[in-house]
Every structure is written in C-alpha cells, then in structure tokens.
Amino acid sequence: METTLLIAAAIKIGVFLGVTLTLVSVCVIFERRFSAIIQDRVGPNRTMIPLSILGFKKDLALPIGGLTQPMADGLKFILKEDFTPSYVRKAFFWLAPCMTMVPALVTMAVVPFGSPIEFGNLVIPMAVADLNVGPLFIFAIASLSVYGITLAGWSSNSKYPFFGGVRSCAQMISYEIALGLSVIPVLMMFGTLNLGHIVEYQANNGWLLLPFWGEGLTAERWWMLIPLVVSFFIFTTSIFAETNRTPFDLPECETELVGGYHTEYSSMKFALFFLGEYAAMIIGSALIVTLFFGGWSIGFGIDGLLPTGAWWVSLLHIGCFLTKVTVFILFFILVRWTVPRFRYDQLMNLGWIVFFEAALINVFIAALILAVPHIGYLAFGVCLAILLVITGLLFAIAKSAIHAPKEGTI
Amino acid sequence: MATIKVTRPKLSVGEKVYFGSIFKGMIVTLRHAFKSVMGKSRGADELNSSGLGITMQYPEQKWDDELPEYYRGTPALVTDELDRERCVSCQLCEFICPPKAIKITPGEIPSNDEWAKVEKRPQEFDIDMIRCIYCGMCEEVCPEQAIYLRPDYIVTGTSRKEMVHDKDRLYEIGGKRVGLVNKWNELK
Amino acid sequence: MSEDAPVVTEQKLPKDLAAEKGMVNVQIDGEWIQVPRGTRMIEAAKLVGKEVPHYCYHPKLSSPGNCRMCLVQMGMPPRPAPGADPVYNDDGFQEIGWMPRPVIACANTVAENMGIRTTGELVETTREGVMEFLLINHPLDCPICDQAGECKLQEFSVEHGRGQSRFQETKIKKPKNVDIGKNIRLDDERCIMCSRCIRFMEEVAEEPVLGFSERGTHTSVTVHPGRRLDNNYSLNTADICPVGALTSNDFRFQMRVWFLKETKSIDLNCGTGCNTTIWTRGNEVFRITPRENNEVNSAWIPDTHRLGFHHLHSDARLTEPMVKKDGEHRETTWIEAVNKAAEGLRMRQASEVAVIASGRMSNEELFLAKKIADALGTDLLSIVPRQGESDGKLISADRNANTTGASLIFDTEDPAAKIDAIREGVRSGKIKALVTLQENLLKEAGFKTEDLEKLDHLVSSHILANPTAANSDVVLPGAGFAEKRGTYVNVTGRLQRSNQAILTQGNSRDDWETLAALLGTIEKDYLAPASIDGVLKALASEVEAFNGQSFGSIGDQGVIITETGVTIPLIEQEKARVASGQING
Known part of the structure; x- marks a missing residue:
C-alpha cells in the first residue's frame, strides 16, 4: 500500500511537472500569438523543424501555426552565451534565477488537478501532496520567489537591476498582505484548508462565485457572495501584482529600468526568470480556479452524476481543470495587452490603502454574515453599524493618506 | 513662462474604481482580436494582408508592385546615355549624409580619357549600407544628378564588408539613366 | 552738446x-x-x-x-x-x-x-549688376572646382547676386586645365580678371611672368611665352585667387575644403617660422596655407615650405619603439626601449657620452635635451648647424627653425659649436655613447657610417627610417611637426607656437614625452610634468628670456623675447611699400 502510494506520487510528480512546464512554454506562444492578433500582427508562425541540419533536404514545416516556436526558443536560450559580468556577486547571481522558478513549481504540488482515482481500495488524490494546509503552503512557498527577484537585483551589483529588485521586494510584500487577507472569507466559508476538499465541496454545492446547485441555492450563501466577489477582485488583482505582470510589472519597467532585475542576465538564467513569471502566472490561475471556480469540477451538478473514482472521470476532470486554467491564462494575457502600467505611487496606494483596508473589512463582513444564524438579526445590525462607522473612519484616514496632486497647476 | 491652470476632471465613484473602464478596455481589445482573426481589420483588404491583422507575410508577399514612385530604397550611382559616370566626386553627398555612410576618394580623369574635360571623377565611392538611413539627402543635394535612391530595399550580407557598396556595385544597381540634364555636352 | x-x-x-x-x-x-x-x-x-x-x-x-x-x-x-x-x-x-x-x-x-x-538701394543694385556680369562667362564648374567652399564668387553671388542668369547666349570658351607651372594649374574660363596673381608676381615675387592677353570678353590670364610659373612663391597666387582659376597641383582634387579642419601653426623649414594654417581631415594633413602675420611672413609662404608635409604620411614612418638585439631591430614597448636607452647611457662615464639635439626641435624639447645632458654630466651638447642661402624674401639663411631658441636655452652664442668636437670624439673612439634627437647624422652633421659603427650605444629619435636609425641601438619614434605642440624662437627673436593638428602615427610619441621619460629614467628623482605646458613653465622659470611666457601668452602672432638684429627681407620690402602709400598693408 505504501509502495503503491509512493509510485503513484512519483508518477504524479512526473506528470504534473511535465504538464506545468509544457504549459509554461505554451503560455509563451499564447502570449505572443494573442498579443500579435490584438495588434493586427501575425506573430511567430513559421518555425520549422530543422531537419536540414540532420542531412535532410528540406526543413519540415508543420501546419501548427508556430507551435514549434517554444522549442526553438528553449534551444536558443540554452545555446546562447551565458555571460556573467565580472562585477556581480556570483553565488547569489546564480542562485537568484532558481529562486524564482523553483517556488512556482513547488506550489503546484498541492493543487488538485482532478478528482481522486480509486485504485483497488486506495483513493489516490490527484494532487502531488494532498496537504491539509494547502493555501498556507502556497502562500508560504510563493512568497519565497520575492527572494529570487530581490537577490537578482542586489547581486547584479548594478544600478537598474537594484532598483528593480527593491521595487519588486516592496511590491510583493505589500500585495501579499492583501492576498492573504482577501482569501480569509473564502476559507471561513469552506471551513477547511485542504484544497482537495474545497474543490469537492464546490463540485457538490456550487462554485464559489456561481452557487447554482446543491447547498449553493440558500439565501445565506447568496448573501455571502458580496464579500466573496470583493475577495475575488482583490485576490485576482493581487495575483497580478505577485506575478509582476502588467499593469504591475514595475520591477522590469523597461522605460525606466532598462530590463529591471534581470538586466544583467542572459541565456538560460534569463530564461528561468522569464519562465518563472509564466509559471507564477499558471499557479496563480490554478489557485483562482481552485478557490473561486470549482477547480476540476465540471459544475452544474454534473460531477455528482458521474461515477466517483473512475479513471476516465478523473481524466475528464483534469481536462476541465486545465481548460479553466487556460482561460484564466488568456485572461492574464488580455489584461496585459489592455491595461497600461501603473505608476509606482499608484501601485502602493492601491496595495496599502485600498486593498488592505477593503480586504480587512471584507473579513469582518464575511464573519458577520456567517454569524447571523448564531447571533440573530439584532446583534447583526448593531455589529454592522459599528463596522460601518469603523469603515467610515478608515475611509477618512485612507483618503487623507493618499497623496493626490494639488488641483490647479501642473 | 505662462502658467497654464488646468483643472483635473472630477471623477465619479464609478470611474474612481477603475474596474468599469478596465472591463470596457478589455472588451475593446477582445473585439479587435476577433476582427483580426476574421481578417476584417481596417485596411486589411487594401493592404493585401495575409489574413491576420493587416500584416503582410514578407518573403512570400511583397509590396513591390505598389511601391510609390518616390520610394527611397538603396542609393546608387547612375551613368548617362553615353555611359559616362555622372558623378564628379564633388563630395556634397558625403558632406550632407547624416549618418556619414558615404566615403568618396576623389580622383582626376587622365588626359587621354574620352571624358577628360570633366576632369574629376570618384576614384572610390563607398556607401556603408549598415549606416545608410535611406533619407535621400544625397539624391537631393547632388548637383550632377548622379546619385538616386532606387526602389531596391533587399540589402543583405553576411559580413560588414559585404554591406559596403563600392563604386562597381553602386553603378550595377543604378545602371543607366536617360533623360537627365546633360551638363557636360558638346557645348561644354 | x-x-x-x-x-x-x-x-x-x-x-x-x-x-x-x-x-x-x-x-x-x-x-x-x-x-x-x-x-x-x-x-x-x-x-x-x-x-x-x-x-x-x-x-x-x-x-x-x-x-x-x-x-x-x-x-x-x-x-x-x-x-x-x-x-x-x-x-x-x-x-x-x-x-x-x-x-x-x-x-x-x-x-x-x-x-x-x-x-542701400544704389549699392545693392550695383553689386547685383556687377555679379551678373562676372557670372556671364563663368562656367558651372563648382562641383569639380577645388575652390568651391572658399570661393568668393560663390559667396558673393549668394550674398549679393540675383540668383539666376538672364544670359542666354553661349559662354565664351577659353583654355581649361592649362599646365602653367610646376605647382599651379590654370583654368581660364573660371578667371574673373581680378589680376591679383599678376600683381602678386610683379610686386611681391618680383618675377612678372603672368599677364592678360586678348581683349574684351576674350581677355585671359596667360604666362609669358616661353616662361613658366615656376617661382618658389607661385602657390600664393592660388591662395589669393578669389575663384578657382589658379589651383594647386598638390591639393588638386584631394579633398573638399569644407571637410578640412584648420589648425593655426607655424612652418619649421627655416628660421623665419612663417605662420601657417594646417588643413586636416581625420588624421591626415591635406594642405598648408600661410596665415597672416605682418611681422613674420605678411600673407605669404614659399612653395617648398608649404609642400613639406608629405613625409608625415610616408611609408617610412617609424611607428614602434625598437631595440637592437643581435644586430637586428625588434619592436618593443616604450618602457623597455627607454630603460634600455637610459641603461646604456648611465653605465658610461660622463666623458664618454654626448647628446646631439636638433635646431628643429621646440624649446621644450631642447630644454629637456639640455636636462638630459646635465643629468649625464656631459657638456657635449650641440645642435646640428644647417645653413643655406637666403632667397631675399622669406627663406632665411638659417634652415633650423629654432637656432635662436637653442642658443637661449643652451646659454651659448653658437649652440652648434660643439658638433665638430663630438664628431671627432666619436671618430677617435673617445665617445662611446651618443644620443641623437631628430637628426640624421649622415647628412648635415657630417658623420660617416663607420663612425656610427664605432659607438657602443647609439640612441636616436626619428620620424622616418634613415641610416642613423638603422645603426641605432635604441630607436624612439617621434612626432611630425603637425603632430605636436611646442614653441620656437625665430631668427628675429619672436617666440611662436605650433599646434597639434593630427595625432601621432602608430605607437610613436610626442618627443617631449619621450625625452621626459628618458630623463626620468636617468635621473630617478626627476618629476616629469603632466603636459607640455608644464615643461614650458619649467623652462620659463629657468631661462630668463622665457620668463613669464606660457602657451596662452604667446598668442597666434607670437611675442618678441630677444633682440637678434636680424630682419626678414620681405617684411622690410612690404613696410617700404606701405610707407610709400602703394599699399595699405
């Protein structure tokens, strides 16, 4: 039994790592083609398989619209000169790219890709590690990637990378608070930290934001939508900031900082940063999907009709999960090519003054709504009134804290 | 300096939240993307696009037929009807050339030459096509109508040296040009 | 009021x-x-x-x-x-x-x-009319004409002309590209009959070979039949020609003038030190023209002097310091070459060492040469005399540019006095080590190859490869006259400065740097100045005549620092003509 589980874990690690890494390179081609389409361009569409180096007469052109481009890109990154400037702090300079890529991949371990498979009398969860503290694990590990970027900026021993590193450090720490707080109402709602259970609950009782079946149809659940939607917005936006993507890509803001923290990097080391960003984007999408959109569940009560534990059901669920993740990746890309970059003070205002306060109050609102059956409507009203007063006060303080340019002159 | 007073626009609460505008923006982008995929981008037909956006796919599709008369491609030297090289190496193009791509070594025409009366012609005439910015100033400044920007735009090479067009190459591109003012005629 | x-x-x-x-x-x-x-x-x-x-x-x-x-x-x-x-x-x-x-x-x-x-209207319409007439027969040669860019006809037709011609008839045809002299080419079509060249040859060069022939629109400048414009001042006619009728054979079709950078300098071919402008593009000298200085060269310069710059771009230039090893010269580093030179000089007794400087060296270089001789303890320091015949105009009998400076710095009446003693010393084997600076000893100094072979240690600095360099144990490549700054005192006692117009060729160095390095190696506590200004400063503080002088104080026209009683014949002639009211000067 132990050995079966171990073998299963090994297979899962292999498969999910493979899937994630493939998804990373597919993300890159998606980004390039999608942005090209948005901008009336064509994008990479003609990479061939260079059979001619192997002695064939012609290169092989596959009619798959440039999907071989990621391979070519990868090959290029590996074969390029890996240049290390003489003035960098070598050990950290080498460590930094790993520090961004590895956490992103490790966090994938706790995300359930599909419904569990029953194998004899064993139930094998479709997550590498079915932890009971899933989201905490993710936050803990994901926050390590800030070290990667900060180290990259510092060890480059050069002006612009350093600025990029500092910016990134400040930005990620700021948004981690909002990220952590915004997810609390969700966890209070589920009452568990096991991502597998969270998804299963959603499969049976309606997705968090679309409670159309099972227990999701109660009035209390619909009231909960208010804090949950707020949570969703804050969480999604914070994920953007955490992954350093537009509109929050100030650490690598090329107009100001050349390339930001990875200015001094080349070849595969640069590629690790580059891919780390996409890996973070995938894990972000996976997390949003898992928490708010039912993870692997097909939804609308269909999951309940399917036999549990059958391998084809699990595959179907994995497919469903990957589809949802892909949709969110496309959403990420769409946002990148729509919204312009924030100014740094706007970024900080948004993180500390808007999102932090909003997430905090949101936690109390969610708690109040959840507490109604226990404390009655009167107490609820009183508490709500107190909360409103506190909110008003916070609002006033926050407003005075925002440094807005004076009206009148430029 | 005059101080211009500007009033920042008053934003409503909805506008302050941004989400509405961001959402609208995404719709616009998405709509454009769909149009692009359908091959219905603005100007796609006139510009003979490849089907995605308005972009042509270069080596297969070319715009040569639609190049305007005044298209500024690679600069080249021309000879006149009598195959005389029109350039007298006055070096005005070398002087005006903004990226300093032109380098001329002037030389005297030997007295036994058919065109000895012109006295002067370039010994060497190099245009560094890596530097050239196709501005056409050389053509404009030339007092002898000797240098023209041809519609050739495919200038490639595998070395820097190959990208420097010498005199022979320039005459090869330029060829013979008839119908120009002929200063050095029999009256001269 | x-x-x-x-x-x-x-x-x-x-x-x-x-x-x-x-x-x-x-x-x-x-x-x-x-x-x-x-x-x-x-x-x-x-x-x-x-x-x-x-x-x-x-x-x-x-x-x-x-x-x-x-x-x-x-x-x-x-x-x-x-x-x-x-x-x-x-x-x-x-x-x-x-x-x-x-x-x-x-x-x-x-x-x-x-x-x-x-x-005013009258003046302007008059000028416009004159311009139009002058341009009637002037060919549209500008693209090939060497004068383009410094042509008065171009300039004034832009400033005062009417912009287009009303002349529809055929232009007069005249001889073009006429070979009238060694250095000058004549284009009669471009001539506007100003007669400047004719008057110059008559009044200044005093060899009136030019004149007008024919009448009316057919008037043209010609050389007297059977004569050629071979005067040594003929190129000045090309300078004063307001159009491109007279052009220099040497500068013909070399480069358009608008590319050239002008550097004010002086000529070093004789003791007069004619003021010049060096015209360069990139690292190449294209021509040298006279610069007006009414106390030195008026506005003229002899052809031989202005054309003496081609050696700067000669293939025979020495560009790397060399040390002789097993009878063969090997390129080496400056540090090694200077060390080798100093070592061979220091190991010999003071009486076995001599220094031959050149009268064409600048004051700064002579000063450092004197210091080297002092450091070696020898009093055998001399320049090489170079006497010729004055041409009664600008060429001085003394063909060394800086004999006056040398006598001031060496503090002797005749700085070349000891050259015979040095030669005899070398011949008799008494002198074992010799430093020769910018002088080919086989020429004016009167040495023979076998004399040089007697030497144990010969250090020489040259611009061009020559037999002396070939016999040297250490060869230090120097800088040509247009490649360095320096001050010179001409025959009348006028301190003038030359300026650097181009960079030194290859790995060769400005001579004062070489000398300062050599001096610093011979005398360990010598602190070399950072620039040539510092050398002049030291010179000014040690030699009385130079007191208070600096590169700034000399100016473009130079200053008199000593009385020699020598005059320049052409300047005297010009002063007489000014006094008689013939010219304004």
Missing part, C-alpha cells in the same frame, strides 16, 4: 582735431569715425566692421580697381558758393552731398568729412 550751453567760439571743429593726429573724419553708414589719412575707403569700412565685397583688391597688393565689385556710394560736402562760408551742424560736420554714381572703395582714399554708404 546741450542746448542751453553757449557755443564756445574757440572750440575746435572735429576736422581740426583729427588733422592734428593725421586723421580724417569719415561717415560710414551713418557713423562718424576717425581714420588715418591715406586709408582706402574699403579699409576704413573694415575698421567699423562693414565688409565691402571685393575681388581684385588685396591689402598687400596695389589697387587697380578692375573688378568693380567694391562699388559704394560716396558723398562730400558741396563746395560753398563763392564768398559763402562752409556751414557746420551741431556736431561740427558739414552736410554731405551724395554723389549719384557709385565709386570703387578699393582705389579711393578717404577725405575729410567724406560719407560712405556700403548699403
């Missing part, structure tokens, strides 16, 4: 005040000034910064007034009626009666109470 102040009757009129100083009052474009009597109108206008366009006029030549370009409007007070007194206005001047026809400004001298208008 204020209105209420009573007119003081005994107050002198401006004309009397001016006359006391030998001046006259002239009104130029409404402005009254005093100019010396006898000044030409064109020069008077120049004094107030009004340029009157002209072709034939040249301040160093007589004024025939044949180009008509300098026409200006002139006015004089009307002659009072018989019995009437002249009327003076409040400022003490008479009313000017303007003449209806313009006059030429180059041949007319100023007079008391004269008015000159260099602008």
